[in-house]
Amino acid sequence: MGGDFSLDQKRYLEGFVSGAQAARAGRGLAPAGAPAPAAEPTGPDAASHRAMARQEAEGRRLTPEEKAKREELGLDSYDKIKAYARDGQFPKGQDMLRWKYHGLFYVAPAQDSYMCRLRIPGGILTHWQLRGVAGIAEAHGGGYTDVTTRANLQIREIAATAAVAVLEGLVDLGLTAKGSGADNIRNVTGTPTAGIDPQELLDTRPHAREWHHYILNARDMYGLPRKFNVAFDGAGRIGALEDTNDIGFQAIEVKDGFGVAPGVWYRLALGGITGHRDFARDTGAIVRPEDATRVAAAIVRVFIDTGDRSDRKKARLKYVLDAMGFDGFLAKVEEKLGAPLTRVPAEAVAPRAEPDRLAHLGVHPQKQAGLSYLGVGLPVGRMSVSQMRGLADIAARHGDGDIRLTVWQNLLISGIPDAAIEAAKAAVAALGLSVEASPLQAGLVACTGSKGCRFAAADTKGTARAIQAHCEGRVTLDAPVNIHVTGCHNSCAQHYIGDIGLIGARVPINDDGDTVDGFHLLVGGGFGADAAIATELKRDVKAEDAPRVVEGLLKAWLAHREDGETFA
Numbered sequence: 001m002g003g004d005f006s007l008d009q010k011r012y013l014e015g016f017v018s019g020a021q022a023a024r025a026g027r028g029l030a031p032a033g034a035p036a037p038a039a040e041p042t043g044p045d046a047a048s049h050r051a052m053a054r055q056e057a058e059g060r061r062l063t064p065e066e067k068a069k070r071e072e073l074g075l076d077s078y079d080k081i082k083a084y085a086r087d088g089q090f091p092k093g094q095d096m097l098r099w100k101y102h103g104l105f106y107v108a109p110a111q112d113s114y115m116c117r118l119r120i121p122g123g124i125l126t127h128w129q130l131r132g133v134a135g136i137a138e139a140h141g142g143g144y145t146d147v148t149t150r151a152n153l154q155i156r157e158i159a160a161t162a163a164v165a166v167l168e169g170l171v172d173l174g175l176t177a178k179g180s181g182a183d184n185i186r187n188v189t190g191t192p193t194a195g196i197d198p199q200e201l202l203d204t205r206p207h208a209r210e211w212h213h214y215i216l217n218a219r220d221m222y223g224l225p226r227k228f229n230v231a232f233d234g235a236g237r238i239g240a241l242e243d244t245n246d247i248g249f250q251a252i253e254v255k256d257g258f259g260v261a262p263g264v265w266y267r268l269a270l271g272g273i274t275g276h277r278d279f280a281r282d283t284g285a286i287v288r289p290e291d292a293t294r295v296a297a298a299i300v301r302v303f304i305d306t307g308d309r310s311d312r313k314k315a316r317l318k319y320v321l322d323a324m325g326f327d328g329f330l331a332k333v334e335e336k337l338g339a340p341l342t343r344v345p346a347e348a349v350a351p352r353a354e355p356d357r358l359a360h361l362g363v364h365p366q367k368q369a370g371l372s373y374l375g376v377g378l379p380v381g382r383m384s385v386s387q388m389r390g391l392a393d394i395a396a397r398h399g400d401g402d403i404r405l406t407v408w409q410n411l412l413i414s415g416i417p418d419a420a421i422e423a424a425k426a427a428v429a430a431l432g433l434s435v436e437a438s439p440l441q442a443g444l445v446a447c448t449g450s451k452g453c454r455f456a457a458a459d460t461k462g463t464a465r466a467i468q469a470h471c472e473g474r475v476t477l478d479a480p481v482n483i484h485v486t487g488c489h490n491s492c493a494q495h496y497i498g499d500i501g502l503i504g505a506r507v508p509i510n511d512d513g514d515t516v517d518g519f520h521l522l523v524g525g526g527f528g529a530d531a532a533i534a535t536e537l538k539r540d541v542k543a544e545d546a547p548r549v550v551e552g553l554l555k556a557w558l559a560h561r562e563d564g565e566t567f568a
């Protein structure tokens, strides 16, 4: 698709709008001399182009991003990306959006460079892939990677000339960055202990992987009005935070006697977007695990047809559900599927085991006798290339070779025989990393922040590190407290679900309009069985004061809590 297609499309749209207006006016046909209506758009972009045309015909003005996508979808910009790399140029205007279809984010002014976000289904990669990513980050990036809150990796500080080397290097490793940014379906998350978890109901790996490959190979899955998140939770010891996703597939056990085959199904939850203060809600529908991709694709296609393309703040699935209601939306999904969804009452679902909030750090036995996984803490998710190579070596030498990233911005090394645990722990310690499950570090997450993201109002990772350094030793926690530090309302670190949430803000320091890095402070968020949206407690806390304010909050909780009372 290129310039010619855009012209055809423009003609089609002129015809479509004229025809629709005439029909509304009761004239039935466009007046003589009006351009003849063009043919319906065909091809894989047709559904999104029809949705755009419909909304324009209703008098809604498409956002600049929608117009840019119609003119040239980012997937088709690869030649241009190569030319820019040859010339050492970064993209401008809507090309910045297009480059994100290939996982390349130009992050100026925070850094005059690209960030590349990968796709790693379920967050699980091999030791040789991790070593390969380290090689790319060393040769073309800043010598480190960040683990994200979608159990993914980001390489930063990539020069304009290195863009293609990074993208093609990832593909050489069996990885990709395609569709990891812009208005696309983001990295597919899953239970990080899938297949090794003594508590899980279901191994989510095949479903996360199947959905990942479906997205990569179905062009119409790139026609969304806004980004979209999907997670598969197998009911294991480490949660996938599936209720914060647009689609949350949650493994459940259906009891006998409710008219459907008893056993393990996925419960379908929809519309999670905690930055907009909403968790995914149970639809009452259940899905056979082997049907998850088919159902997810139907949901995405209804979203493509119905999502708002005139207001990016209202363009997420939640707002379609709010407007149509769950029943109306699911009826359209069933139309796409050509079959009804299966529904069961809440009492048909057996109680699920809860995740353990410390299971992503330290040594934990697997369901395979004699094997354990080791949860390694990565302060605010960052690891140097030498640490990456060291971790890859440990996985290859002592484990089963897999590295499992978690939404808590850390990683697990799985398949370690009991006899090798101490050697693996010592090797992790030699890298300057820890496997000890400090309740403070376990729940400390931070988005990129002002050091690498143009939207940030404050340095999130620096503040999170300062909070940890200040509070460790001053506050002794005997239960986990999650602290989420996010830089702006996009809420990549999900401040609304933290026991304590901090959202970046410019804090005024005088009447002349001068400001410093700071945060608004929220408390009382949670997820899973404790799902809750945090409420604001204090505004305009200077970043330099945040560690002491958090210390005070934690001490107040310890002093005043009743027996067994959690922070939330």
Ligand code: SF4
Residues within 6 Å of the ligand: 447, 448, 449, 450, 453, 454, 455, 456, 457, 486, 487, 488, 489, 490, 491, 492, 493
């Ligand atoms: Fe950037 Fe905002 Fe996301 Fe933080 S929350 S990474 S500041 S967009």
